[in-house]
Amino acid sequence: MKDDKNKHQNNDIQLDDDLTTAPKTASDIDSGDTEFDDLDAEEFVDTDEEGKELGSSAKLKQLREKLKVAIDEKLQYLTGWQKEKAEFINIRRRDEESKQEFYKFAAQGLLEELLPVLDSFDMAMSNKDAWNAVSGEWRGGMETIYNQFKGILAKNGVEAFGEIGDPADPAKFHMIGVDNTDDVKLDHTVSAVLQKGYMFKEKVLRPAMVRVFQH
Numbered sequence: 001m002k003d004d005k006n007k008h009q010n011n012d013i014q015l016d017d018d019l020t021t022a023p024k025t026a027s028d029i030d031s032g033d034t035e036f037d038d039l040d041a042e043e044f045v046d047t048d049e050e051g052k053e054l055g056s057s058a059k060l061k062q063l064r065e066k067l068k069v070a071i072d073e074k075l076q077y078l079t080g081w082q083k084e085k086a087e088f089i090n091i092r093r094r095d096e097e098s099k100q101e102f103y104k105f106a107a108q109g110l111l112e113e114l115l116p117v118l119d120s121f122d123m124a125m126s127n128k129d130a131w132n133a134v135s136g137e138w139r140g141g142m143e144t145i146y147n148q149f150k151g152i153l154a155k156n157g158v159e160a161f162g163e164i165g166d167p168a169d170p171a172k173f174h175m176i177g178v179d180n181t182d183d184v185k186l187d188h189t190v191s192a193v194l195q196k197g198y199m200f201k202e203k204v205l206r207p208a209m210v211r212v213f214q215h
Helices: 002-019 026-043 056-126 128-133 136-155
Strands: 158-161 173-180 190-195 197-200 203-206 208-214
Touching: 056 128, 056 136, 056 197, 056 203, 136 158, 173 190
Parallel strands: 173 208
Antiparallel strands: 158 197, 190 208, 197 203
16 A cells, blocks of 8 residues: 555656646746737737838838739730740741652652653554554443542642744743744744643643744
8 A cells, every 4th residue: 555655646746747838827828828919929020121111102112023023924924835836836837848848759750750641642542643544442341430530639739731823921931933924923833743842830840842933
């Protein structure tokens, strides 16, 4: 029993020692809270570079300056984004134009290789005696193939040019000879077409080989 009583006494002593570290008066608690209140208040006081508290007008001026800086930064970001967007659009446009130009020249090369086939049809059909000597069914079949071929080329922008009487435009006609004439109206017009020319989408794919009247 004495041991238990001593244990209780030891415990009570320990508790009393702990209590000595707590605030003993209300003034002690208030003074502690006041220190924290003062610290919180100091954190939210606006001051100038010298540490002096700012008045209302000075605070308003400071806020306006901060707002101006924020707006300027926003405009810089917006301007940079707009420039990058415009550059991206231009790159895509140039890339698309390059692709279209590539396809155009690739098609042009193929069409140029097909023109001799048309020349062969023209040469065969221009010899009237030989053309009329074959059967009508054969001629009809060849004419059908010829017209289909020309139709396909026309859908791809290829059109033939070069007729007798056309003005002898050097940009479209390759003049390989002249025929004299007394008619002033025929001067510098096509007198004979030796090989038709072809246009590809408003561009000369191949000039026509012609003879020209000369007064």
